[in-house]
Amino acid sequence: MNDSAAPTIALIDDDRNILTSLSIALQAEGFVTRVYSDPEAALKALLDNPADIAVCDIKMPRLDGIELLRRLREKTVMPLIFLTSKTDELDEALGLAMGADDYIAKPFSQRLLIARIKAILRRSDMNRLGEPSDEPSREVLVRGRLEMDPARHRVKWDGKDVTLTVTEFLILEALAHRPGVVKSRNQLMDAAYQDDVYVDDRTIDSHIKRLRRKFREVDNNFNAIDTLYGAGYRFSEE
Numbered sequence: 135m136n137d138s139a140a141p142t143i144a145l146i147d148d149d150r151n152i153l154t155s156l157s158i159a160l161q162a163e164g165f166v167t168r169v170y171s172d173p174e175a176a177l178k179a180l181l182d183n184p185a186d187i188a189v190c191d192i193k194m195p196r197l198d199g200i201e202l203l204r205r206l207r208e209k210t211v212m213p214l215i216f217l218t219s220k221t222d223e224l225d226e227a228l229g230l231a232m233g234a235d236d237y238i239a240k241p242f243s244q245r246l247l248i249a250r251i252k253a254i255l256r257r258s259d260m261n262r263l264g265e266p267s268d269e270p271s272r273e274v275l276v277r278g279r280l281e282m283d284p285a286r287h288r289v290k291w292d293g294k295d296v297t298l299t300v301t302e303f304l305i306l307e308a309l310a311h312r313p314g315v316v317k318s319r320n321q322l323m324d325a326a327y328q329d330d331v332y333v334d335d336r337t338i339d340s341h342i343k344r345l346r347r348k349f350r351e352v353d354n355n356f357n358a359i360d361t362l363y364g365a366g367y368r369f370s371e372e
Contacts, residue, residue: 141255142166144185146176146202147217148194156189159244160251173197177205184212187235187251191217207233213254217242236299239337253287253300277310278371280358294352301326302345305338306369309359313371316362342367 143165145153150171157167168185170176173194180188188206192199199216206212216237235254238247275282281290287303289296298306308325309317317325319338326341342359349356360368 140164140166141186142168143251144176144180144188144190145169146173146188146194146199147171147191148173149191152191152217156244156247159248163248165251173199173202177202180206180212181209184210187213187215187254189215189217189247189251193219203234215247215250215254234299236301250300256287275307275310277313277369278358280310280369280371282307282310291349291352291356296348296352298345298348302341302348305341306345306359309367309369310371313369316365316368318366322367 143160145156145160145167147153147156148171153169153171157169160167168179170179173190174197176188176190177197190199190202194202203214203216206214211233213235214233216234218237218239236250238250273284275284279292282288282303284303284307287298287300289298289303289306304326305322308322322338326338342361346356346359349358358370360370362368
């Protein structure tokens with residue numbers, strides 16, 4: 135991110151109404167926006183001149199969001215948030231596996247999207263500088279083999295890095311804060327989503343599945359997140 139200028143947000147969607155609405159909301163927050171209704175034009179522009187973060191629809195004609203992300207990742211690590219429909223779980227999983235930073239299902243709260251953008255920009259800036267922001271520090275959370283650094287958005291398991299999206303981080307943090315205590319889906323929704331945004335049970339379950347998969351990539355025997363059927367989830371400190 136350019137320290138001397140406001141962050142630039144690239145908005146990519148074939149729906150011009152969404153582009154206009156989001157652009158106005160983001161500019162009101164002090165961001166600079168670049169809007170693209172043509173994903174091929176967006177790809178060319180962002181390869182030549184990456185933004186600080188991109189917000190991209192998955193379902194678009196000629197070049198969908200997944201392919202656009204794949205091509206971007208060949209040359210840039212620019213953060214990206216996907217906008218998806220509620221039926222795009224497979225695409226969400228593929229996009230996250232390819233390096234998307236988060237996803238938000240349509241219809242969505244602009245306040246939620248802005249909060250996610252700010253969190254990802256904060257994380258990206260701190261990772262680049264190797265130091266915390268000016269915000270009040272949050273202590274590193276250590277639970278057995280798990281280490282979470284909220285200030286830097288860093289997670290380790292047995293000393294190995296685990297890359298999580300902002301939403302996944304917030305869910306895991308809520309679980310790990312009180313090991314052994316069962317958290318209902320509603321409680322996890324409250325931890326990960328703000329501003330009274332509605333998300334259904336399937337969304338939380340999908341995040342838990344991805345959390346387990348990511349930890350099992352560094353430890354095949356990872357089983358620290360328990361499912362209590364009918365009750366919710368808990369973190370088991372080993």
